[in-house]
Amino acid sequence: MELKLQTGYRQILGMALPISLAIFVPQINFITNNIFLSGLGEKELAAAGITGVFYLIFAVIGNGLNNGLQALIARRAGQNLPEEIGRLFFHGVWLALFFAAAGIAITYLFAPLILTAVIHDADISSMSIDFLLKRIWGLPLLYLYVMRNALLVGTNQTRLLVWGTLAETVTNIFLDYGFIYGHFGLPRLGFNGAAYASIIAEGTGLLVIYAVIHFRGIHRAFAFSAQTAFDMKVIKLILVQSSPLILQYAISIISWEFFYVLIEHHGPEALAISNTMRNIFGLSGTFAWAFASTTNTMVSNIIGQGRQDEVLGLIRRIMGISTCFAVVISLLLNLFPEWFLSFYNQGDVFVQHALPVVRVVSVAVIMMGFSTVWLNAVTGTGNTVINLSIEFITIIVYCIYIFVVLEYLNLPITYGWASEWVYWACLFSMSFFYMKSGKWRGKKI
Secondary structure, three states: OOOOOOOOHHHHHHHHHHHHHHHHHHHHHHHHHHHHHHOOOHHHHHHHHHHHHHHHHHHHHHHHHHHHHHHHHHHHHHOOOHHHHHHHHHHHHHHHHHHHHHHHHHHHHHHHHHHHHHOOOHHHHHHHHHHHHHHHHHHHHHHHHHHHHHHHHHOOOHHHHHHHHHHHHHHHHHHHHHHHHOOOOOOOOHHHHHHHHHHHHHHHHHHHHHHHHHHOOHHHHOOHHHOOOOOHHHHHHHHHHHHHHHHHHHHHHHHHHHHHHHHHOOOHHHHHHHHHHHHHHHHHOHHHHHHHHHHHHHHHHHHHOOOHHHHHHHHHHHHHHHHHHHHHHHHHHHHOHHHHHHOOOOOHHHHHHHHHHHHHHHHHHHHHHHHHHHHHHHHHHOOHHHHHHHHHHHHHHHHHHHHHHHHHOOOOHHHHHOHHHHHHHHHHHHHHHHHHHOOOOOOOO
């Protein structure tokens, strides 16, 4: 198994394209959820936006742990230390379970109080709370599932990601249709049916990907069976590396929840439109996040090989490819916006009101295409505290903007969605100048 990476275009695409498929499939999964729920009514689609972002707050904590662990595994891969990779993965799994338990406890203690206080519509508030108290039990499965990302991406085996995501998506689509509407002999559970479908689907994907890891002999290559004792030094290393990323992603999504709360004050239609935008934005960002993950791994790997002088050239190559994909997607959004919006079956008035927001989002897709690459390059250097600092400053600017625009000035939500331009511009500028400064050189993890 070759652990040391090269930096050419073929290696970049060979790593990024399987990751993009692994990200794309769950996005289809998520959009399918919302398409099925939109058939229940506008309030259900609006509630799906609130619950989706709330769950994302905890989901991205898993992503923060995943990205920190991924950078560590990639660094050990560059140093050609396979047994150290096994130790990191073993400890990462137990940390994931701990964070999942904490997420469940926090949701039961605080979610009903928070959502009741901030959501004006009582029906949407009640639906959202009931849904979340069921959906949150999928968190342990999700966290264990994303640990496989850290292992497979960090060791350049991204092509294996596809099996778990395909199994999860097929299961979710089947059970969504069954549980929400009562087909295939399953009980008709309505809005809450999506929660049960998602939990079972995550469990299915988890079983499949760990079966793949077992039958491919990856557990032997990295000596998983030899990892039976806790080492607090390894736990501390993972936490030091991942904690800033966890905080970074958490405050980012919390700010997005704040955005959705402000949008809800503009009425159910505004919230429903914004939920469709989140779906479109998530689907459109598939390649951007794939190239971002590739940047994290490749930067960390080549630094581990002692090839720091190649880092900036590598970043530019990845950024160029990522931006090209983003431009193509943006053009498609602008050429066929009605086609994308028609899936939600909300009528012509809904489509006409949503069109200006699609135009704004299409520009944000391009900005995300190059900004995420530079931000994840910082992650790959191991300077995750810098990631947190960049995110913190950006979020302050972002929250001030959305509050002034949506609450104080009460402008249309099109101006609110322009906050994505503000967000990505801030992230890019600070990440770019940090990497150009060279202050990341010499950082050891």
